[in-house]
């Protein structure tokens with residue numbers, strides 16, 4: 001756990017970048033700092049590895065005051081990833097990844113062996129090991145940056161806007177990769193971004209900072225979306241925060257109707273839409289008013305696994321306007337309309 005207690009950073013020119021910041025960053029989770037440009041995100045992050053020293057207050061890592069630790073020793077426990085990966089241009093990929101093991105005095109063979117394992121872990125082929133950074137795409141460089149930060153297996157990772165220099169598609173795949181890695185590695189990750197969507201996607205908890213380095217709100221993404229603390233946080237979350245909450249609500253409590261699920265040839269003419277299923281109850285198509293010519297089914301959602309957002313997507317994409325709930329084997333369980341799905345948004349959040 002990382003603890004900030006009344007930490008202030010005032011730069012020599014008088015700028016107060018962080019003002020009396022107190023918060024706990026839990027171990028093994030992803031904590032995201034997000035906020036407008038200049039709100040003190042990078043300053044906050046860099047105080048953790050002592051690249052920036054606080055003007056007052058204390059920061060502790062697992063109870064130990066970091067101001068009393070020797071910076072190189074401290075940094076061995078803290079991986080650091082920045083935009084563009086921050087790679088050494090004159091070193092090959094494998095040597096970039098092995099930087100910290102070399103510094104730790106590992107022999108070359110062991111350090112390179114570890115680097116090769118890490119390249120595989122971040123999804124890069126072994127053939128990239130001998131390339132130089134300029135021979136990689138932005139997204140690939142970023143993966144090398146993550147591998148390098150993981151090389152000495154530090155319990156803490158600081159990530160400063162690591163994915164902001166890549167296009168949205170690559171960015172999404174890097175985010176997914178990070179979530180996958182984290183499920184395996186359980187690092188204490190402190191992640192800085194100015195992108196609220198990225199914060200909400202990645203964070204177990206999100207700290208929204210205001211300019212001047214004060215906390216707007218520190219909470220789980222679901223609680224932020226459900227109950228922003230003030231107008232600033234609400235504005236920062238964006239106008240569609242209501243809909244985005246659906247991604248955090250499970251589809252298990254949704255009541256599903258089965259009366260419109262029929263087998264081939266039995267769709268009653270009295271019903272506007274019926275879902276025709278095969279003998280295994282797998283969706284075969286939609287029948288409108290008993291029409292035997294079926295319209296294709298669009299996406300389905302897996303009940304209890306997918307979120308209400310997936311359910312809403314299913315409802316919007318299917319010609320009937322109904323979402324198709326299926327079980328883990330793809331068999332139709334029931335149907336729900338859009339208003340049933342969005343009704344949960346009106347349910348107050350526990351504790352609010």
Ligand SMILES: Nc1ncnc2c1ncn2[C@@H]1O[C@H](COP(=O)(O)OP(=O)(O)OP(=O)(O)O)[C@@H](O)[C@H]1O
Pocket residue numbers: 011012013015016017035036037038039040041042043044194
């Ligand atoms: N070395 C410095 N000297 C003086 N002021 C600084 C210094 N570094 C940062 N600042 C100021 O401190 C404030 C916070 O900067 P910081 O880089 O922490 O913000 P940020 O939220 O990470 O911004 P961005 O999203 O634009 O990177 C800003 O007003 C910035 O101009």
